[in-house]
């Protein structure tokens with residue numbers, strides 16, 4: 001779903017399996033902990049929750065680029081185009097995680113973690 005990004009990995013969990021804990025491939029810090037820490041991993045650009053349809057985390061540079069974009073709400077289907085439009089593609093590694101749970105009936109969600117190893121300081 002997120003394929004236009006050049007560097008891309010997809011993980012699909014079996015139904016009822018918890019989503020894996022994604023770690024930064026460069027420094028090894030856990031992405032979820034990093035997103036909630038006061039000083040997150042410098043490589044983490046964004047965490048997008050497909051379940052909520054929002055960015056759960058955006059780095060300062062990513063946030064600046066988002067501020068210039070007209071589109072404020074982004075669906076999972078729009079995410080790749082959005083990231084390309086704001087100029088975050090050539091050095092980005094996107095890891096897409098799809099997982100499902102049964103709450104009455106199966107529900108599938110996809111989260112996307114964006115890492116940038118050429119982050120500008």
Ligand SMILES: [Zn+2]
Nearest residue numbers: 024027041043
């Ligand atoms: Zn890192």
